[in-house]
Amino acid sequence: MQRRVLGLAAVVITVVGVAGCGSSDPAESGSTSSKGDKTTQVKVGIVPIVDVAPLYLGQKKGFFSSRGIQLEMVSAQGGAAIIPGVVSDQFQFGFSNTTSLMIAQVKGVPIKSVVNGSASTGKVGADVSGVAVKKDSSIKSAKDLAGHTVAVNTLQNIGSTTVRESVRLAGGDPSKVKFVEMPFDQMPAALEGGRVDAAWMGEPALTIAKAQGARLVASPFAETDPKLTLATYFTSTKLTKQNPDLVKKFAAAVGESLQYANDHPDEARQILTTYTKIGGDVLNKLALPSWPTDVDMASLQKLASLGEADGLFDGKKPDLNALFS
Structure with a gap:
């Protein structure tokens, strides 16, 4: 596993440099026609961990295909690969912990969180x-x-x-x-x-x-914070402007997936066997995260304050409203 945040800081120059070097129109690059109906191929950069189970579950349940999205999950080592991949149009969306997104934003990386990803269970002694x-x-x-x-x-x-x-x-x-x-x-x-x-x-x-x-x-x-928002799905600010309908549909499909995973934890647990090597007693005993459909802004404000105290943002303040709302 590569270094995620130190790596992220190191690739910021690369991210900015390639921001305009992807497909000229990400709104069109993933579209195909099937039986007269337009289907958009969407690649999501993810880390294959427990937190992204709703994405796989939602794909299985048809929450994405019903919205005209052909979903493809692409595994990456972490934010150091996913964030520049999203900005350069390699991925249309990505999954990252919220601190990494804040660090990227204060460094000028053009990204926007579009839907929640995972949260703490809020249970001391039984968290993720x-x-x-x-x-x-x-x-x-x-x-x-x-x-x-x-x-x-x-x-x-x-x-x-x-x-x-x-x-x-x-x-x-x-x-x-x-x-x-x-x-x-x-x-x-x-x-x-x-x-x-x-x-x-x-x-x-x-x-x-x-x-x-x-x-x-x-x-x-x-x-x-018992309601701490741990990670979200994000995209480039370019895609939010060029194809807001796709962003809206993706966010809606993920939201439905999160709700379904929360309501059907046994199915969420079982879907882990399709994209990880987790099984046996570990599968049965591990803690699943909470999957609320909305981010908790108060928890993110606290996390940002702690990050500032730790010097994560080089003396700057992340704009949480611009990034997460």
Whole structure:
């Protein structure tokens, strides 16, 4: 897994450079005619994780095809690949965590969030991410993470920001936490082998680590805000102007998919087997995110404030209304 946010910062120049180098008209580039009816081929850049289950479920249920959209999911390593891919018309839409979108916006990347993606369950101890330690670790709570090394999948992003908030809320000193970057799938072994003191993991890595005896000491998303909007689907500002009807139809189809996934969690869980290698006990035990149809602006305002305190935005403030509403 490539570095997502450090990579994102590194490719901003590339993004701006290629912004005008895709198809001259993204509104037309994906359209074909089938039996007299216009069908628009839409590519969505995604990370194949639990959070995007509604997209696959909605495709299966026909929520996209009923709106004339032929959906294709294209896996990428993370925002460092998805964001420039959207801006250069490689993808019409993309999926990204909200902090990465804020970072891109303040760097001048022309993107716009169009529909919600996923949110925290709001349940401390049963969320889609958590900080775990070895069973016999001296770390008993988030406060004790100060002075220790914590693995995160990307430095200076939503993980480290929310972990620091958990430490702060527990009465510890967040400035004394040392973060190291590591792919989620390597964290359970690194924790078990003592290469890190703690690891902030998403699913299914968190469930795998628990099965190996790891103990949960913090649920940063839920502790930061129980309604925290974690990720959204976004597009280029160019597409919102050139083909607003497509954007509207895509957002409506995703919204219907989110609602269906929330109402049918067993089906959402089962669809994971079609695009991931998750199965067995891990499939049955892992926590699914919440999939509300709307972003929670209050939670994003808090996340942005925490990001500002962490220096993620180079002294600038993300325009949340322009980005998410």
